[in-house]
Amino acid sequence: MIAGLPLGKTSFPQRTPLAAALEEIIDRCTECSACTRNCAFLAKNGTPKSIAIGFDFTSPLHQQIAYQCSLCGLCAAVCPEQLEPDQLFLEIRRQHVKDGHFSAKLYRPLIAYESLGSSRLFSWAALPQKCETVFFPGCTLPGTRPTVTLQMYQQLRQAIPSLGMVLHCCSKPSHDLGRTAFFHSRFDELLNRLASHGIRSVLTACPNCTKIFRQYGQGLAVQTVYEIFHAHGLGKTLASNTSSGEVCVHDPCPFRDDLPVQSAIRGLLTDLGHTVVDMRHQKQRTLCCGEGGAVGFVKPQFAQGWATLRCQEAGKRKLVTYCAGCTNFLNRVTPTVHIVDLLFRPEAAAKDTLNIARGPSTYLNRIILKHRIKKMT
Ligand code: SF4
Ligand code: SF4
Structure with a gap:
């Protein structure tokens, strides 16, 4: 029972990752409120310290609170004590799953989406001769923008002729839901397959895939396609009269500490002819878009x-x-x-006539893309 522990120096009989995370927050959080001012979830439930001492995290009901946190990391970015409340909430999620209380039914569409991404039907590895680097576009980009994804691959191959392409899910949904064992079984299998083909580096487009490969990629070099595009002057090459005017950049939260990719995006936009206007929350202090941590399934208002x-x-x-x-x-x-729409479909982007696929057609798009890539390599 963790609720009701006295403040100050605390100790736990079994120092599980959750116990360690709770202990750190209870011992070091000064309740300065820097994080609660920025987050509706904390504003409603209290400072990380008050949550840590006020809840019994052996109770499935209390554990569920962690699924209302978007795991965006803004609290860690603003904390003067360098605490990471987001990691506490991830550990609570992991404990919830370990204790057998997780309801997969609640997240069925997300879990199905992830499973299909790794299935034989949707996954594919196109590996040309001497291939050591692969483009890993993730799931959503190929589903919503199959033609642009293909154009990105073709563009990247001009810089790296032996570039391969891997269509697969990185399994971040399971990672964030706390399904740690399942996540590792899937992601480690993917890593083994890449290693068995001699792949040493991965070019990513999705922030979530990037974060997963950087954190668990076991030595694989990881770079985003945006950095490559900027380094090769793609913004200047593709600049057209249709691109101009003021824009604001929403930095995705998995990239909050990634200065090179943040700079590459702003560089590409400037090269395209746009003026980037700063927002209050950006770069390291960026906000969640709302999709993070699958909060929408349990607390859509947050x-x-x-x-x-x-x-x-x-x-x-x-x-x-x-x-x-x-x-x-x-x-x-x-x-x-999306920046890739500005790069590869500037006219439609300028006229707001982009036809972004939604729902079931995204699955069909991924299958069609897979067959187009199979034919190419
Ligand atoms: S990770 Fe984001 S949503 Fe969760 S507590 Fe921190 S700021 Fe709030
Ligand atoms: S910002 Fe850090 S010290 Fe301040 S209340 Fe939040 S977790 Fe505690």
Whole structure:
């Protein structure tokens, strides 16, 4: 029983990762409220310290609170004590699963989406001779923008002729739901397959895939396609008269500490002819778009709250982001465009006539893309 522990120096009989995370928050959080001011979930439930001492995290009911946190990491970014409340909430989720209380039914669409991404039907590895680097576009970009995904691959192959392409899910949904054992079984299998083909580096487009490969990639070099595009002057090459005007950049939260990719995006936008206007929350202090941590499945008002905040900060300016999931989510409340649409479909992006696939057609798109790549390699 963790609830009701006295403040100050604490100790736990079994120092599980959850116990260690609770202990750290209880011992070091000064309740300065820097994090609660920025987060509706904390504003409602209290400072991380008050949550840590006020809840019994052996109770499945109390554990469920962690699924209302979007795991965005803003609390860690603003904490003067360098604490990581987001990691505490992830550990609570993991404990919830370990204790057998997790309800997969609640997250069925997300779990099905992830499973299909790793299935034989949807996954594919196109590995040309002497291939050591692969483009890993993730699930959402190929589903919503199959032609652009192919154009990205072709563009990248001009810089790296032996570049391969791997269509697969990185299994971040399970990671964030706390299904740690399942996540590792899937992701480690993918890593083994890449290693068996001699792959040494991965080019990513999705922030979630990037974070997973960086954290668990066992020595694989990881770089984003945006950095490659910027380094090769793609913004200048593709600049057209249609690209101009002020835009705001929504940095996806998995990239909050990634200065090189943040700079590459702003460089690409400037090269395209846009003026980037700063928002209050950006770069290291960026906000969640609302989709993070699958909060929308259990607390849609918190998810919506993040998106509304973003809309307010952008004012009437268009948002540009570099995550297909953020683009979908934010587009519900304010005009938002993916950087790859500005690069590869500038006219449609400028006229707001982009035809972004949704729902079941995204699955069909992924199968069609897979067959187009099979034919190419
Ligand atoms: S990770 Fe994000 S949603 Fe969760 S407590 Fe921190 S700021 Fe709030
Ligand atoms: S910002 Fe850090 S010290 Fe301040 S209340 Fe949040 S976790 Fe505690």
